[in-house]
Amino acid sequence: MSNELLAALYVKNGKSLGIEFEHGQIKPLAYGASTDMGNVSRVLPSIHPEYSLNIPSGPHTTEFRDVARTESAHETTLLHAKALSMTAIDVFSDPSLVLKMKEEFKQQLKSETE
Numbered sequence: 001m002s003n004e005l006l007a008a009l010y011v012k013n014g015k016s017l018g019i020e021f022e023h024g025q026i027k028p029l030a031y032g033a034s035t036d037m038g039n040v041s042r043v044l045p046s047i048h049p050e051y052s053l054n055i056p057s058g059p060h061t062t063e064f065r066d067v068a069r070t071e072s073a074h075e076t077t078l079l080h081a082k083a084l085s086m087t088a089i090d091v092f093s094d095p096s097l098v099l100k101m102k103e104e105f106k107q108q109l110k111s112e113t114e
Contacts, residue, residue, distance in 0.1 A: 001038075001108055003045035005101050006087065010049055013086035017079055019051075042109075045101040051080045 011021055037048040053073045057063045067073055091097050 001041040002047050003041075003101050003104055003108075005097065005104055006045055006091070007047045007049075009090050009097070010047055010083055010087045013090070014080070014083035016086075017083055019079060019083060045105040049080065049084070051076060 014021065035048065037046065040046050041048070053064070053067050053076060055061075055064050055067050091101070
C-alpha cells in the first residue's frame, strides 16, 4: 500500500534531479512478489519506489550483478537515493505533511475494510 502524498513528494524530488518516471509517477508493482516493505506499509505511511538498471534478466542473476557494479548503475542508485533523502527532508521539515500522510493512511485502511 503506497502513500500517494509521500509518493508525489518523491516524484517531485526525483524530477528535480532529472529522473524520468513512467506515467509521471511511481508505477504500481506488476508482479506478485512479497517484500518486508509490504508489511511495513500496513503499519505506517510508506512508499516502495523502484528504479531500473535496464537489465532484461532481472535481479538475482549474474547479469544483474555485472551491471550493478558499473559506474552507471552507481550513478543511477545515488540519484534515487538523493530523491529519497530529499523526500525525508521535506517530511521532517513540515509537520503538516506528516498529519496529511497519516490521514491518507487511515483512509486507505478504512476503505479496505468497507
